[in-house]
Amino acid sequence: MAQLIQQGAEAKVFALDFYGRPAIAKERFAKTYRHPTLDKKLTSRRVVQEARCLFRCQQAGIDAPAVYHIDDVRNTIYMEHIQGRTVKRALVDGEGDTALAEQLAIKIGKALAALHRIQIIHGDLTTSNLYLRESTDSLVLIDFGLSYHSNLIEDKAVDLYVLERAFLSTHPNSEATFDGIVRAYVKQAQDGKQVLAKLEDVRLRGRKRSMVG
Numbered sequence: 001m002a003q004l005i006q007q008g009a010e011a012k013v014f015a016l017d018f019y020g021r022p023a024i025a026k027e028r029f030a031k032t033y034r035h036p037t038l039d040k041k042l043t044s045r046r047v048v049q050e051a052r053c054l055f056r057c058q059q060a061g062i063d064a065p066a067v068y069h070i071d072d073v074r075n076t077i078y079m080e081h082i083q084g085r086t087v088k089r090a091l092v093d094g095e096g097d098t099a100l101a102e103q104l105a106i107k108i109g110k111a112l113a114a115l116h117r118i119q120i121i122h123g124d125l126t127t128s129n130l131y132l133r134e135s136t137d138s139l140v141l142i143d144f145g146l147s148y149h150s151n152l153i154e155d156k157a158v159d160l161y162v163l164e165r166a167f168l169s170t171h172p173n174s175e176a177t178f179d180g181i182v183r184a185y186v187k188q189a190q191d192g193k194q195v196l197a198k199l200e201d202v203r204l205r206g207r208k209r210s211m212v213g
């Protein structure tokens with residue numbers, strides 16, 4: 001029996017058994033305010049894009065849910081249900097444990113550098129979209145619903161900035177941990193220094209925007 005675990009604005013997420021394996025089915029549904037033909041096209045394009053990003057991660061050895069099946073009629077991706085906990089939970093449960101936070105920061109920075117190396121921008125990085133596998137403690141990236149292909153420094157910097165905003169608002173006093181992520185990222189990334197310089201620009205823009213209101 002499929003169990004609904006999330007009803008979002010664009011997708012329903014179910015937990016179910018897929019031929020004996022714990023799986024997630026992510027079904028994108030129509031948006032009533034869009035023209036039906038256009039909507040069908042956009043919805044199926046997003047499904048394909050999400051699945052493609054998952055495949056590319058798999059090929060590159062980046063830990064992300066394995067894709068089991070794509071139902072292009074029902075716009076549903078069946079994928080591996082990651083057994084573990086979110087980085088959000090790990091940080092909340094381990095509050096004050098600086099060694100744990102440092103270790104996580106290195107894993108996150110490395111994973112994002114690897115992702116950007118294959119020219120994928122995640123688009124929705126939060127500590128809820130980062131999992132830790134129970135069995136191996138490996139860092140797993142999930143929710144590629146807003147992901148896309150790009151090798152632009154700006155896009156990579158914005159990806160990090162989105163995570164920074166999510167990080168600092170979800171985990172108070174986590175500046176040092178985020179710095180650790182950036183340090184690990186710069187060490188491993190293809191254009192780490194340029195992305196870091198751009199990140200400073202993006203932050204400045206963000207600050208100006210929030211001053212203007």
Ligand SMILES: Nc1ncnc2c1ncn2[C@@H]1O[C@H](COP(=O)(O)OP(=O)(O)OP(=O)(O)O)[C@@H](O)[C@H]1O
Pocket residue numbers: 005006007008009010011012013024026065079080081082083124128129142143144145146
């Ligand atoms: N492969 C997975 N393994 C474990 N949990 C998952 C997996 N995929 C999704 N989830 C859980 O379901 C929640 C919602 O999934 P997801 O973030 O992919 O959908 P969404 O945010 O509704 O979609 P989108 O951002 O693409 O519109 C996640 O936060 C996570 O808790």
